[in-house]
Amino acid sequence: ITAIRGSVRESAIGKTKTTDKADRATVEQAIDQNTRKILYKMLNKGVFDAINGCISTGKEANVYHATKSHGQELAIKIYKTSVLEFKDKGRYMQGDYRYSNGCGKHNPREMARKWAEKEIRNLMRLKAAGIRCPTTSCNLRRLHIVVMEFIGKSGWAAPRLKDAALSSDKLREGYVEIIIAMRTLYQKCKLVHGDLSEYNILYYEGHLYIIDVSQAVEHEHPHALDFLREDCVHVSDFFKKHGVAVMTIRELFDFIVD
Numbered sequence: 001i002t003a004i005r006g007s008v009r010e011s012a013i014g015k016t017k018t019t020d021k022a023d024r025a026t027v028e029q030a031i032d033q034n035t036r037k038i039l040y041k042m043l044n045k046g047v048f049d050a051i052n053g054c055i056s057t058g059k060e061a062n063v064y065h066a067t068k069s070h071g072q073e074l075a076i077k078i079y080k081t082s083v084l085e086f087k088d089k090g091r092y093m094q095g096d097y098r099y100s101n102g103c104g105k106h107n108p109r110e111m112a113r114k115w116a117e118k119e120i121r122n123l124m125r126l127k128a129a130g131i132r133c134p135t136t137s138c139n140l141r142r143l144h145i146v147v148m149e150f151i152g153k154s155g156w157a158a159p160r161l162k163d164a165a166l167s168s169d170k171l172r173e174g175y176v177e178i179i180i181a182m183r184t185l186y187q188k189c190k191l192v193h194g195d196l197s198e199y200n201i202l203y204y205e206g207h208l209y210i211i212d213v214s215q216a217v218e219h220e221h222p223h224a225l226d227f228l229r230e231d232c233v234h235v236s237d238f239f240k241k242h243g244v245a246v247m248t249i250r251e252l253f254d255f256i257v258d
């Protein structure tokens with residue numbers, strides 16, 4: 001795709017900005033032919049007008065920055081479909097009635113498509129409940145590719161909470177904001193994130209945004225409360241480490257479920 005340009009991740013500050021074309025080869029390489037075809041189709045349908053560079057390369061997905069001609073910024077999350085790179089998220093899938101038919105369990109392409117589908121559905125549930133997260137919609141997914149609102153500005157992705165270097169006041173506010181979001185997620189969305197930590201929370205314009213919700217489970221999932229407890233531990237540990245007077249895990253857990 002000629003519209004795809006390279007980029008660097010300045011991980012220390014969690015920012016991403018499109019840079020020189022030396023990276024182009026690397027970026028192009030990371031996108032397989034099938035994915036490229038789908039991206040072309042989306043491009044032709046006007047979902048976006050250019051892919052500018054890579055925001056993140058992870059184990060399960062790569063995220064790219066894209067724009068529309070009128071300047072709107074988008075994030076494109078492409079789930080990995082190769083067997084080698086595919087990480088088994090079986091612990092979340094098991095017991096989820098929406099995916100319990102077992103079909104394609106071992107087909108990485110099929111699984112990647114399902115994670116993409118879940119990501120969209122869950123993001124929409126968060127949004128409907130008023131939780132800050134990237135806006136998206138069903139028609140912004142094609143197979144294992146998810147297009148969503150870009151959290152950030154002018155090509156600079158919002159930093160992860162981990163990299164945000166917040167003042168103690170902002171940390172305190174952030175703690176309150178995230179535990180309320182966790183409660184809303186449980187009470188209104190009937191979901192447990194399952195991988196919530198400073199890595200999957202972005203800090204943008206004074207607020208915390210929850211991302212990476214493909215593995216979120218229904219609160220009836222057999223391990224939902226175990227996952228919730230882990231989320232509580234990860235969130236508490238982060239804020240505690242940064243000097244916020246946090247509730248005990250038990251208190252936080254009860255605040256969320258009661």
Ligand code: ATP
Nearest residue numbers: 056058059060061063075134149150151157211212
């Ligand atoms: P992996 O686990 O393989 O690293 P991932 O599944 O964790 O990938 P995400 O957490 O959804 O993928 O996204 C990876 C990174 O991309 C995030 O940490 C964040 O920096 C960036 N990112 C994801 N979505 C957005 C978005 N909508 N706007 C801005 N940045 C985003």
Ligand code: MN
Nearest residue numbers: 199200211212
């Ligand atoms: Mn993540």
